[in-house]
Amino acid sequence: MKIFICEQDPYRAKLIQDIxxxxxxxxxxxxxxxxxxxxxxxxxxxxxxxxxTFVENSPHDFFRxxxxxxxxxxxxxxxxxxxxSNVVSEGDGLTEIIHEPFKIKNFRHYIDRWTxxxxxxxxx
Numbered sequence: 349m350k351i352f353i354c355e356q357d358p359y360r361a362k363l364i365q366d367i368x369x370x371x372x373x374x375x376x377x378x379x380x381x382x383x384x385x386x387x388x389x390x391x392x393x394x395x396x397x398x399x400x401t402f403v404e405n406s407p408h409d410f411f412r413x414x415x416x417x418x419x420x421x422x423x424x425x426x427x428x429x430x431x432x433s434n435v436v437s438e439g440d441g442l443t444e445i446i447h448e449p450f451k452i453k454n455f456r457h458y459i460d461r462w463t464x465x466x467x468x469x470x471x472x
Contacts, residue, residue: 354398424462
């Protein structure tokens with residue numbers, strides 16, 4: 349399964365890649381928003397992980413653009429938010445917000461929730 353990691357800090361991206369790579373996930377690191385949409389059209393990820401620092405403008409504008417795009421509209425997003433932000437989910441049922449600090453060793457469970465156990469969390 350392919351997972352996009354949208355992270356500008358290369359060390360943190362490498363950490364996430366090392367943790368998830370053990371479980372045979374194919375990880376694609378994305379450094380810019382424009383790359384995210386371009387790569388998503390060709391590679392079709394199962395989950396997109398976005399760090400708050402990756403979003404240049406308002407996170408709400410980012411999610412609005414993500415959900416309007418027909419390719420990325422149905423892809424679950426795990427949004428990593430810092431502890432001071434007040435990001436509110438768009439209510440689409442496909443966005444999970446994780447507030448920092450969180451235990452990085454539990455990160456795989458967040459991914460599994462949207463890959464292996466996806467049918468339990470999506471409402472038809």
